Amino acid sequence: MKASHLAKVWGLRLLLFAVIVIAWVFGTNVGGISTLILPKITDVLRACVELLGTADIWARIGVTVLEMVIAFLIAASAGLVAGFLLSRREMTGRVGEILLSWGYMFPIVLLYPMFLLWTGVGIESKILYGAVNGFFPIAYNVTLGLRNVEERYLKVGRAFRASPLHTDMVIKMGAARPMILSGLRLGVALVTISVVVAELLGSTTGLGNALQEASTRFNAVDQYALTILLIALTAVLQVIMERALRSRHG
């Protein structure tokens, strides 16, 4: 992309951001919106800084990040193994693909009370719930990618006498790489979102729990501040993983 074009894109993004901030400032001052509904932006920012100054919030951030990381590791390894095994045979592949795409579309949040029932209100239920959400798109993409390797690549494998291990690891995994990476990226997004949702719906610690507490106390300032922190945290994690998992070759 040309530098001037890039400058324009970023300029417009900043402009949009500025419009939101100005609308917020305008609404709470001249507009007369109740601070119970929308607190002043300056109060919210001050609350953010104050929150970040406490040990409690860092402990909560630690818990939330830990839940996300463990949930993603479980989802990724289970998804890779399941996708790999399901793609081994035509029949299991066909059956598995449908089941996984259902799991992907199903509102798993409906089952969250059961997760609490099974694993309690601690971090285990957040990890399990996040992992289940992340598992489906990963396993689905891995199965799809491995099942749709172009015949001509497999023919090269036969002509050059690749061992079954080489056929799997070099040819199939290589050809399916872009699909697998995009599955992992979807998985990251779903894991981060569902861990926060799980914390909101029932937990004892974590950032989502703090947000839920602020909400029951009708503390609008803290509620907004915590929301901003959560957005920033998930955005940072998603960007890091997005970068790490980007495919260089298509």
Place this chain on the structure above:
Amino acid sequence: MSQLVVEDLSVEYTSMSGDRFTACTDINLTIESGEFVTIIGPSGCGKSTLLHCLGGLLQPSGGSVKLGESVVDSPDPHKASFVFQDYSLFPWKSVVDNVGMGLKFAGGSKKEVAAQAREKLEFVGLTRFADRYPRELSGGMQQRVSLARALALEPQILLMDEPFGALDEQTRRALGEEMSQILRAAGQTVVLITHSLDEAIFWADRIVVMSASPGRIAEVIEVKHPQPRDLSFMATEEFQQLRVHLFEKVEFNQLQRGPKVSA
């Protein structure tokens, strides 16, 4: 080095609807070591099927393919190595890794594989592009990479399935001349399928002309003009006569059979 002997080879397929279909039949052919043989014929004459059998990628329904004393019943890239029409390079691997792929599959160590792959890249004149990816290369260059991949295993026979089919006329001629010189210099036994009359004549020690439905060998023509040849060969009487002959055999027959030509 040994002869490649094809005896009474036939290949039958069963179609989805259960019909038996004969791709080629009664194929008898002996290819000497160091010989350059081209195969030409109308679409559907079983040229590719025959080539796949020569390299063990396909099992004949009848007859046999033997290289020296041993029956060819599965691919062995040290004996017969393929160059495919669509190059079939792995886009997720660098050029040098693609060239070394056969060596890697054969169990070579990383160091050996890299060294030999670079040597073969130099042989086809692509040293500069070793660390690029296939999509950064032109079609002609990709085909040279594919040739280097096949040559890396130092095969007794090189089997080329319309290697220039996907290239434009000019690239095709330039690359073809260059490749044929490289292969000649190496004394490589080559079997090459082509659709082009000029290519079939220009490189061949012998031309195998096939006819369709069912695919069988219609004629084998020896091209006596001395090797190595340059483009001036194409202006000779000998070349022109062969070309007219082949045209009648291949293209004219196809026109007569062709469903699109109405009375």
